[in-house]
Amino acid sequence: MREIKTYEPDQRRDLEDNLYCPYCGNTHQWMIDIRLKHNLLRTQEGYAVELDQDMTSRILDTIARNLSRMLDRSIEREHPIFHCANCGNAELDRYGLMIEACWNLGCPGCFHCGQYISEDELRDACLECIHSNSGMVDQDFCFSSCPHYDYGLEEVRQHHGITLEELISEAGYGDG
Numbered sequence: 001m002r003e004i005k006t007y008e009p010d011q012r013r014d015l016e017d018n019l020y021c022p023y024c025g026n027t028h029q030w031m032i033d034i035r036l037k038h039n040l041l042r043t044q045e046g047y048a049v050e051l052d053q054d055m056t057s058r059i060l061d062t063i064a065r066n067l068s069r070m071l072d073r074s075i076e077r078e079h080p081i082f083h084c085a086n087c088g089n090a091e092l093d094r095y096g097l098m099i100e101a102c103w104n105l106g107c108p109g110c111f112h113c114g115q116y117i118s119e120d121e122l123r124d125a126c127l128e129c130i131h132s133n134s135g136m137v138d139q140d141f142c143f144s145s146c147p148h149y150d151y152g153l154e155e156v157r158q159h160h161g162i163t164l165e166e167l168i169s170e171a172g173y174g175d176g
Helices: 053-076 095-105 119-132 139-145 154-160 164-170
Strands: 030-032 038-043 046-051 082-084
Touching: 046 053, 053 082, 119 154, 119 164, 139 154, 154 164
Parallel strands: none
Antiparallel strands: 030 082, 038 046
16 A cells, blocks of 8 residues: 655645645645546457547647636535545645635644744743633643634644643643
């Protein structure tokens, strides 16, 4: 089985209209589902399969002329034409839109943008929250009720290698 590569933000192309796979971070290679007519021929060596050149050239010309419209439709439709060549994912987006969404939402750092807040900012935010909730903070609380970001700061903590338990203990509410 082929191993799926994960493209971190520094390995991605930072092009505004480039396709983006939100699962593996790929902005490089894509597969397209097109149906090409094949001819089955019987030769002296056995059977051979070849593409119908007329039909193939017409389809490829149509794709070349309408590529940007096809990309837009593929992103919006339920049965997309384009798939990630790395992981096979079909839920694609435009990388520029993902980055813009992070900036507009005040993202503290995530897999999509890769622009994480500093460790000191993270500690200050989490310790303030832990103190204001008398240490009664768990993963579910962080995800659903974080006062600093809609989805909590778990991804930022993972990036800096800090666990919630360490922060609770640092705030003076841990065991021991």
